[in-house]
Amino acid sequence: xxxxxxxxxxxxxxxxxxxxxxxxxxxxxxxxxxxxxxxxxxxxxxxxxxxxxxxxxxxxxxxxxxxxxxxxxxxxxxxxxxxxxxxxxxxxxxxxxx
Amino acid sequence: xxxxxxxxxxxxxxxxxxxxxxxxxxxxxxxxxxxxxxxxxxxxxxxxxxxxxxxxxxxxxxxxxxxxxxxxxxxxxxxxxxxxxxxxxxxxxxxxxxxxxxxx
Numbered sequence: 001x002x003x004x005x006x007x008x009x010x011x012x013x014x015x016x017x018x019x020x021x022x023x024x025x026x027x028x029x030x031x032x033x034x035x036x037x038x039x040x041x042x043x044x045x046x047x048x049x050x051x052x053x054x055x056x057x058x059x060x061x062x063x064x065x066x067x068x069x070x071x072x073x074x075x076x077x078x079x080x081x082x083x084x085x086x087x088x089x090x091x092x093x094x095x096x097x098x
Numbered sequence: 099x100x101x102x103x104x105x106x107x108x109x110x111x112x113x114x115x116x117x118x119x120x121x122x123x124x125x126x127x128x129x130x131x132x133x134x135x136x137x138x139x140x141x142x143x144x145x146x147x148x149x150x151x152x153x154x155x156x157x158x159x160x161x162x163x164x165x166x167x168x169x170x171x172x173x174x175x176x177x178x179x180x181x182x183x184x185x186x187x188x189x190x191x192x193x194x195x196x197x198x199x200x201x202x
Contacts, residue, residue, distance in 0.1 A: 056196065083180040
């Protein structure tokens with residue numbers, strides 16, 4: 001019970017009428033374009049669904065949980081997702097009805 | 099990048115590949131994908147896109163909150179909120195881009 005690229009490609013085949021090859025390529029390109037935008041430091045705003053943003057985290061002290069040895073956690077850039085009000089509403093609504 | 103920019107980029111790809119598909123197809127594909135993803139989460143079904151990430155629902159227990167204007171307490175019912183976890187490839191590519199940028 002998980003939505004994957006295969007199911008999304010099937011939907012493009014069934015509902016949009018793309019052939020199998022086109023559907024698979026389209027799904028792959030969809031996620032690749034989002035990855036490339038984020039990679040280039042650009043945030044991605046998909047109205048009605050949500051926003052993908054980047055956060056730069058400074059270096060901070062860390063610890064190897066096994067040995068207890070102190071090792072710094074290097075500065076890094078991470079992706080965060082903020083669901084739109086619409087998506088949050090859909091998720092809450094469904095839960096309220098069940 | 100906005101949704102319309104994403105559609106435009108996908109349409110450019112189609113043209114580059116001499117596909118029979120046009121802008122309208124890219125537009126409908128993006129709408130269909132996003133509707134399916136939102137619909138999946140709305141019915142409690144998680145999403146797992148290898149190399150990109152996964153979307154799950156996180157449970158928020160009921161709590162007593164406050165109306166910040168009047169100060170009166172209101173009970174907030176339990177709910178589920180969408181949560182995204184970036185996949186390995188996305189995480190590494192975004193982080194490597196930062197490292198490359200720092201070395202310039």
